[in-house]
Amino acid sequence: MDQQQILARIAEMVDAEKTLRESLASGAIDEATERARLGALERDLDQCWDLLRRRRAAAEFGGDPGAVRARPAAQVENYQS
Template identity: 50%
Template structure:
């Protein structure tokens, strides 16, 4: 996945997150349904940001950002990071 594709996906996820929050505020979406989808979006966003950071780091180090080990990491790995 190229950087442009990652950024497009991030934009798409952020837009969906905002739409969900707007629908929830208008009581058009159930709390459980919204919560579950928001959690999935947060994980997907974390994976995208992690992938983007790792690709950029590989580029700065003079390495190929598109190698197999530069793909998205599993959710449990990305979500386990300390910030």
């Protein structure tokens, strides 16, 4: 997956997040469904942002961005700020 594909995937997920919030507001889904779907979406977004940052860093510092792979969600989710 190249940088443009990652950014396109992020944009898709942001749109999906908006749709979920609109569905909750309109009563089309309940809060439990929204929470479950948003949780999965947020994990996927975190993975994409992590992958994008690491690929950019590899390119900046002479590495091969194509060799950088997505990390498991559990690893990305347990980062400390």
